[in-house]
Amino acid sequence: MTPHGEGTPGGPREPRPGRWSDLDRPPLNAAGLRRGLVRAGGLWTQLDVVQRTGSTNSDLVSRAGAGGLEEGVVLVAEEQTAARGRLDRQWTAPARSGLFFSVLLRPAEVPVARWGWLPLLTGVAVATGLSRAAGVDTALKWPNDLLVTVGGEERKAGGILAERAGADGVVIGVGVNVSLRGDELPVPTAGSLALAGAVSTDRDPLLRGVLRSLEDWYGRWRAAGGDPGASGLQETYAAGCATLGRxxxxxxxxxxxxxxxxxxxxxxxxxxxxxxxxxxxxxxxxxxxxxxxx
CATH class of the missing domain: 2.30.30.100 (SH3 type barrels.)
Structure with a gap:
């Protein structure tokens, strides 16, 4: 096979963009992720990776609303074109430069009044998972921002968005900048795991680590009936919250x-x-x- 631009009729031409066009940002291994995360008796029941979508949260909320989706569905996108944060703020990132995913939870055993802890629980889980898998100290800014330190300054490297999905479901979306370079930052106050000195920016183990951590924390919280004190969630969140004391x-x-x-x-x-x-x-x-x- 002749590489594009070498010996092809009509002379040299630019390579066509494709899934391997940026070798520093290889695609996720969907089959490997499913083997490592989807198992009998576990929380995660289905994991899909799409190349491009507007918003994984919007997609999963729509699918859950149509019925037939069980708890534990994970939807991951290599690129999002209409990602949303709190207050409907828009943000974009280069393809395969981060972790962009949403999960469907149905905490039937937990009173609805305690569901407000789910974004904070997710923040604890993401920070814990990234600390182990990337070697980066991630702090939490109340209620849903993930902070890293770049050049001695706190920078936002990710965020969390929770949305109701029907009467008994919650879709939680997570976006984390992994390999974003300085010249790609959307605003000067943004950061990424790479800029914070991560020991690894391989997104497969990072995503596995985050989802395993989320499964663990969600299981503890659910087993405690959503009680943030009995599950250890309230204490752990406070310990990692950069907002407290400020x-x-x-x-x-x-x-x-x-x-x-x-x-x-x-x-x-x-x-x-x-x-x-x-x-x-x-x-x-x-x-x-x-x-x-x-």
Missing amino acids: VVRAELPGDRELVGEAVAVDGDGRLVLATGEGVQEPVGAGDIIHVRAR
Whole structure:
């Protein structure tokens, strides 16, 4: 076989982009991932890898809404063209430069009032999995950002988005920048595992590590009936949360703003702020801006 551009009729031409066009970013091994993760009695029941889609969360929410999907479906994309974060923010990344996936959970044994812990649980699981598989210390910014340190500065390297899927399901999406280079960063405050000095950017073991960690934490939480204290989730989240101990500005719904020190994460997963007036106020939704480092 003659390589494109060498000895082909009509002279040299540019190689056509394909799944192996960037050898620094090989495709995921879907069959190998299924062998390592999908097993009888385990959480993960199905794992699919698609080359390109708008949003794995949107796709999985739609499929779950149509019925017939059991818990534990994992949908992974090599590239997303309409990925969404909280507050419908858009973000994009080069193909095969990160982990972009969504999972379907059906925590029937857990009261719905405790489902708000699922994004925080996922953050703990992702941070734990990446620490083991990539050798990178990943911190959590409440409620759903993953932070790494690049050049002595905290940078956002990933995020989590949870959405209801029908009456009994939740789809959780995860996006992590793995091999993103400095000249590819969408904003100066972004980061990646590679820029943070990861010992490995091989996405197959990284994804296996994250999903195994998520299975472990979800199992503990579910066995405890969603109790964040009994499952160890609340304590572990607080230990890895970079927001606690900081003065933060909370931009709340209704154009309201609150400034205070983040002192705790309460039993409902809310961030508790101690204001200058000596009042402790829980925040359940909104944007959190770190104002002062510890």
